Amino acid sequence: MRxxxxxxxxxxxxxxxxxxxxxxxxxxxxxxxxxxxxxxxRPQSLHALMMTGIxxxxxxxxxxxxxxxxxxxxxxxxxxxxxxxxxxxxxxxLPFAVSPVIGxxxxxxxxxxxxxxxxxxxxxxIKIVYALPGMIIATLFVTFPLMVRExxxxxxxxxxxxxxxxxxxxxxxxxxxxxxxxxxxxxGVIYGVVLTVARSLGEFGAVLVVSGNIxxxxxxxxxxxxxxxxxxxxxxxxxxxxxxxxxxxxxxxMMEWAKKxxxxx
Amino acid sequence: MHIEVRNLNKSxxxxxxxQNVSFEIEKGHLIGLxxxxxxxxxxxxxxxxxxxxxSSGDILFHGKRVNDLPxxxxxxxxxxxxxxxxxxxxxxxxxxxxxxxxxxxKEQIRERVMSLVELTGLKGFEHRYAHQLSGGxxxxxxxxxxxAPEPQxxxxxxPFAAIDAKIRTELRTWLKEMIERVGITSIFVTHxxxxxxxxxxEIMIINKGRLEQKxxxxxxxxxxxxxxxxxxIGESTIVEQVDKLKGFEEAAGEPGTKALIRPEYIEIGxxxxxxxxxxxxxxxxxHVHFRxxxxxxxxxxxxxxxxxxxxxxxxxxxxxxxxxxxxxRAYIFNDHESWIAENRLKVDPMPxxx
Numbered sequence: 180m181r182x183x184x185x186x187x188x189x190x191x192x193x194x195x196x197x198x199x200x201x202x203x204x205x206x207x208x209x210x211x212x213x214x215x216x217x218x219x220x221r222p223q224s225l226h227a228l229m230m231t232g233i234x235x236x237x238x239x240x241x242x243x244x245x246x247x248x249x250x251x252x253x254x255x256x257x258x259x260x261x262x263x264x265x266x267x268x269x270x271x272x273l274p275f276a277v278s279p280v281i282g283x284x285x286x287x288x289x290x291x292x293x294x295x296x297x298x299x300x301x302x303x304x305i306k307i308v309y310a311l312p313g314m315i316i317a318t319l320f321v322t323f324p325l326m327v328r329e330x331x332x333x334x335x336x337x338x339x340x341x342x343x344x345x346x347x348x349x350x351x352x353x354x355x356x357x358x359x360x361x362x363x364x365x366x367g368v369i370y371g372v373v374l375t376v377a378r379s380l381g382e383f384g385a386v387l388v389v390s391g392n393i394x395x396x397x398x399x400x401x402x403x404x405x406x407x408x409x410x411x412x413x414x415x416x417x418x419x420x421x422x423x424x425x426x427x428x429x430x431x432x433m434m435e436w437a438k439k440x441x442x443x444x
Numbered sequence: 445m446h447i448e449v450r451n452l453n454k455s456x457x458x459x460x461x462x463q464n465v466s467f468e469i470e471k472g473h474l475i476g477l478x479x480x481x482x483x484x485x486x487x488x489x490x491x492x493x494x495x496x497x498x499s500s501g502d503i504l505f506h507g508k509r510v511n512d513l514p515x516x517x518x519x520x521x522x523x524x525x526x527x528x529x530x531x532x533x534x535x536x537x538x539x540x541x542x543x544x545x546x547x548x549x550k551e552q553i554r555e556r557v558m559s560l561v562e563l564t565g566l567k568g569f570e571h572r573y574a575h576q577l578s579g580g581x582x583x584x585x586x587x588x589x590x591x592a593p594e595p596q597x598x599x600x601x602x603p604f605a606a607i608d609a610k611i612r613t614e615l616r617t618w619l620k621e622m623i624e625r626v627g628i629t630s631i632f633v634t635h636x637x638x639x640x641x642x643x644x645x646e647i648m649i650i651n652k653g654r655l656e657q658k659x660x661x662x663x664x665x666x667x668x669x670x671x672x673x674x675x676x677i678g679e680s681t682i683v684e685q686v687d688k689l690k691g692f693e694e695a696a697g698e699p700g701t702k703a704l705i706r707p708e709y710i711e712i713g714x715x716x717x718x719x720x721x722x723x724x725x726x727x728x729x730x731h732v733h734f735r736x737x738x739x740x741x742x743x744x745x746x747x748x749x750x751x752x753x754x755x756x757x758x759x760x761x762x763x764x765x766x767x768x769x770x771x772x773r774a775y776i777f778n779d780h781e782s783w784i785a786e787n788r789l790k791v792d793p794m795p796x797x798x
Contacts, residue, residue: 264563340524341530343515343528344524344529344530344589346495346514346516347495347515347521348541348542348545348590349542350542358530362561364531
């Protein structure tokens with residue numbers, strides 16, 4: 180009986196993870212090397228990959244800075260009541276609970292062309308929805324808890340005594356952060372960065388709603404794959420998917436490495 | 445550094461951690477803040493360091509108000525209960541931290557750190573990390589780190605709490621010596637009276653956020669000003685009916701008056717053994733416990749139980765033996781006053797009782 184269960188587990192694992200990967204790989208090579216290169220070097224492919232790249236970089240940078248700051252303020256703020264802290268702490272998890280599509284929709288409802296805020300920005304010449312800023316905000320919304328959730332427990336665990344010790348030794352907050360706090364949270368932050376990159380690389384729903392998926396304008400790699408599949412351009416879809424998958428595998432390896440370091444410290 | 449604290453208060457919500465505490469500390473003195481856990485000692489220490497803001501009251505260093513100065517500007521060294529060593533730094537870097545902040549030159553830092561390493565007996569451990577050190581070594585690193593920037597006041601929060609009982613006594617002596625050698629004004633917090641009595645020049649007893657008494661260990665032992673101090677320092681038994689003891693018949697004036705009697709105030713002997721038999725009360729031995737270097741004897745007198753010690757050289761007592769109990773003095777207190785009463789019959793060796 181036990182053997183059957185073991186076999187079944189491996190079967191599910193293979194069906195869910197290994198076969199799709201092999202399928203993507205073989206699919207992208209269906210028309211040989213030239214077919215793959217052609218699919219990937221189409222103007223819309225290059226543009227979509229660039230958009231994804233920009234989103235990943237900007238979102239990761241913003242999420243890292245604000246994620247660390249929020250984690251610091253949530254854990255270290257004595258002036259916040261315990262109840263308020265708990266409330267804010269659970270608010271951080273909101274994006275985990277809300278479907279990304281609904282997250283995207285919320286952004287459209289706030290910044291859409293027919294809303295007050297949207298019209299205000301539009302008047303200033305900044306387009307948010309159906310443009311890059313909206314896509315960045317949407318991805319930021321989806322990835323926001325990742326960094327905060329990685330850093331908060333580490334900060335809680337190391338406590339504030341080392342920082343207090345630094346202050347009695349004459350160090351001000353900036354120096355203390357870099358010399359005392361940062362070395363302790365470093366690996367948590369790196370793990371958070373890897374998670375954020377992975378999530379923003381693969382984000383689909385929120386971006387689709389906000390971007391409108393306009394080819395050569397607001398199309399990302401994932402929404403392009405979606406469109407290629409819709410158009411029965413399976414080879415091209417597989418090609419882009421393969422590139423995304425390659426990145427993901429690379430990130431996975433980094434994640435393992437970061438996790439190990441995190442445990443050491 | 446001369447320190448003065450005036451009407452210091454600290455409340456956390458509804459809880460008054462520190463209430464109206466005022467004191468002065470002479471330059472170079474070693475002060476022990478002693479009291480039960482949760483009594484506000486650590487809050488006082490943290491306010492002196494600037495890690496906590498007083499709700500009201502003034503803190504003065506050298507006559508200058510420092511309430512609004514951040515900890516960075518106060519010129520203090522702080523040794524935390526769990527040492528709070530920077531765990532990703534070596535012993536050397538830990539000690540050098542305060543000097544690097546001050547942007548001293550590499551040679552200056554090296555010289556100062558090495559002299560402190562030498563002073564604290566950590567030579568050879570400079571390149572170890574905190575997790576590679578024993579508790580005692582960690583404490584010494586924390587001490588050296590706090591001293592490195594040459595503070596004028598050293599604050600230590602339960603410096604011996606995290607150390608094995610065996611090494612603790614050794615470290616106490618070491619710390620007292622170190623502080624004397626450096627000559628720095630120091631305040632340490634402890635809940636252990638032996639520690640305070642042994643290490644401190646002066647003790648401040650803190651209970652429920654209030655300063656109960658300040659004085660040298662001997663003064664506090666000899667003349668406790670409040671019932672709390674009397675019961676907290678040394679060993680003691682509280683007796684409700686002190687007038688049942690010979691020599692204290694007049695001590696219990698009004699109802700609710702109690703007496704606190706220390707084991708060392710009591711002399712016992714088999715009938716006839718005590719010279720001032722007239723001042724002694726007849727009682728019996730309830731229990732005897734062997735305490736390593738002496739016997740602890742529990743006595744039954746009427747319905748009172750008293751505790752005292754008896755040297756090993758004297759004849760061994762057994763439960764049930766009749767004994768004469770001579771109480772030399774008692775600390776008498778009621779709700780509004782307290783005093784020390786001597787055994788009256790001791791003064792007049794030929795009383796009417798004969």
